[in-house]
Amino acid sequence: MCLAENGPVRYSVLGPTRAHTSEGSVAVGGPRVRALLTVLALRAGRGVPVGVLVEEVWAAEPPADAVAALQALVGRLRRALGHERVVSVDGGYRLDATPDDVDAHRFVRLAADGVRELDAGRPSPAAELLDEALALWKGPALADLPDRAAEGARWEARRVDARRARLTAALALGEAAAVLPELAALCAEHPLDEPLQALRIRALRDTGRPSEALAAYESVRRDLAERLGADPSPELRALHAELLDTPVRAAAPAPAHRPPLGNLRARLTSFVGRxxxxxxxxxxxxxxxxxxxxxxxxxxxxxxxxxxxxxxxxxxxxxxxxxxxxxxxxxxxxxxxxxxxxxxxxxxxxxxxxxxxxxxxxxxxxxxxxxxxxxxxxxxxxxxxxxxxxxxxxxxxxxxxxxxxxxxxxxxxxxxxxxxxxxLGPLPWETAVRLFGERGAAVRPGFDVAEDAEAAA
CATH class of the missing domain: 3.40.50.300 (P-loop containing nucleotide triphosphate hydrolases)
Known part of the structure; x- marks a missing residue:
């Protein structure tokens, strides 16, 4: 089916490759045609040389007459999109579109805007922008490329960065409890991602679960040591120190009638000074x-x-x-x-x-x-x-x-x-003399340091 020739078209590559108009979205052609559209959409508005197109559409198995096979694919893509949307240029082809017509490029722009808002201390607009960016993902990036491993991994890394930023915004907005399940799942997928692990530890702390936060830190420390032979980052170590410095007290004072717990013994002498x-x-x-x-x-x-x-x-x-x-x-x-x-x-x-x-x-x-x-x-x-x-x-x-x-x-x-x-320094002179006098009087009634101040000194 050929798309309407005059209406705007947008393209998706964060998931199955599709084209969208105001009337809806359609898949485009077979696997090779979708691969061709993916390559062109990633370079929207720019000419792509024939050699690059052949390499990325067929990967390690190009046809005997690759140029002719590519021309046939371009013809099929033009029939689907409209001839004017796939333009011949010197030595290659160009998709007549702007970067913002492609979901991958919109994702990059929105995520960058969200991170800027977050860095500026505005978590609420940051969350909105990052939500809009992440909603563009409909599946694995560049799913229709035959050899997507390296490039797909780069896009997935960008997605994790955006999710990390969104979770950071959530903690700043007091939403730690709501995002803990997502954080736990994401940390399980990326056990050596220290900034992500730090977010989970903070979320556990912020939801009143300090023992779990400390256990999570210890698990990360052990993983880093065993897998990388490395210590936690300064950020993680500082977070650990914060957890250690946070006392956990009883929720309410003990009832007045309850005897004190512990094993401190009653002192038999007075406490002087200090x-x-x-x-x-x-x-x-x-x-x-x-x-x-x-x-x-x-x-x-x-x-x-x-x-x-x-x-x-x-x-x-x-x-x-x-x-x-x-x-x-x-x-x-x-x-x-x-x-x-x-x-x-x-x-x-x-x-x-x-x-x-x-x-x-x-x-x-x-x-x-x-x-x-x-x-x-x-x-x-x-x-x-x-x-x-x-x-x-x-x-x-x-x-x-x-x-x-x-x-x-x-x-x-x-x-x-x-x-x-x-x-702890020494006792002040007057306090020391007073203490000596009290202890002396306890063993010899009537003892008075004033009787021999020099000896007492």
């Missing part, structure tokens, strides 16, 4: 998931950390758990010490409200299982002599247990991403 340090630590714990209190031996890190933890304990639904690492001499025993400290070592309980921790599972796995759904603060005291093992375990906990935060005391940093360091 109010500024306490306030600083409280602020650190509210904004970061790993805070390390640094200082030399005897500086008071243990007591200060417990005071600070106790004052913010209500912010963790499942309490504060102290793990004393000073007695641990073997780095391989750190995980078992933490299991014991949080009340999970070799526990096998069955029944309503009870947990089951499988015997025989490696200690880190048991610890993660215990902590994964809890909101708790773990206080690791005296990490310096097992700092490597402690750091490794903390990184696992933060990555796989989104409700866990860690307050560590150490003479050196743990070196874990997202770590907040709080150095």
């Amino acid at each position: 109010e500024d340090d306490i306030a600083a630590l409280q602020g650190d714990l509210r904004t970061g998931r790993l805070v390390t209190l640094l200082g030399p031996g005897g500086a008071g890190k243990t007591r200060l950390s417990q005071e600070a933890a106790e004052r913010v304990s209500a912010e963790w639904r499942d309490g504060v758990w102290l793990v004393e690492l000073a007695p641990v001499t073997d780095p391989e025993a750190v995980t078992e010490a933490v299991l014991a400290g949080v009340g999970a070592r070799e526990t096998v309980l069955f029944g309503a409200g009870a947990e089951e921790l499988r015997l025989g599972e490696e200690p880190a796995g048991r610890l993660v299982e215990h902590c994964a759904d809890r909101s708790m603060l773990v206080l690791l005291d005296n990490c310096e002599h097992v700092v490597g093992a402690a750091a490794e375990l903390v990184e696992v906990l933060l990555a796989r247990c989104p409700g866990v935060s860690v307050l560590a005391t150490s003479r050196e940093p743990l070196g874990v991403p997202g770590e907040v360091l709080r150095p």
Whole structure:
């Protein structure tokens, strides 16, 4: 059927090759004719040499008299479209059309406009433009070319870029929940596309699923290491650090009548001074998931950390758990010490409200299982002599247990991403003298530092 000779015609190559008029769309000729139209449409308005047409229409199997065979195809295409729409030019042929008459070129223009809007901080118009661009796709690009692999792959890559931009706009518009299924499917198709994977991780975070976001990051990190021998990009690592720095707190404060959870012991002596340090630590714990209190031996890190933890304990639904690492001499025993400290070592309980921790599972796995759904603060005291093992375990906990935060005391940093360091200096002179006086009076009633200020100093 010949198309109306005077009306405008548009062409589709993002899917089966077709021609469209105001009266509808029709397929054009047989496979070779459609291949010829595809090649001409991709270069709409430009002359295409005979040699290029033969190569792309017949690929590796050109006919004996390729020029004559091409002329026959052109004749059939002219009968379908109208003679004036396939123009003879010096050394070849030209489709009398503009780039915007071809869906592939319109797609490129609309997608570029959408990305510009997105870059300018206007996600709503960006989404409209990108939706219009993606709606042009009706199937695999250049489906009627006999050898479409390389060129088709380039167009498919452009399509993924547009979908990625559209999903970025969706997250900016607060539509994370709506697009998560599409993101999951697309990430499964392109497991090494880091910007795409970052979008999925952000969508999981934005829909209140931080544990899944951390698990998704770990899966991407592992894939990159195993398949490419590479580390995640700076963008992904920064996103991971954001996730680690986002504390997960209880949805509501615990009822007033409920006894506090955890294993912090009541202190038997008063706490003197350090109010500024306490306030600083409280602020650190509210904004970061790993805070390390640094200082030399005897500086008071243990007591200060417990005071600070106790004052913010209500912010963790499942309490504060102290793990004393000073007695641990073997780095391989750190995980078992933490299991014991949080009340999970070799526990096998069955029944309503009870947990089951499988015997025989490696200690880190048991610890993660215990902590994964809890909101708790773990206080690791005296990490310096097992700092490597402690750091490794903390990184696992933060990555796989989104409700866990860690307050560590150490003479050196743990070196874990997202770590907040709080150095501890000596007590002010007046506070130190007051503390010495209180402790002296506790063991010798009537003791007064003023009686021998020089000796007290």
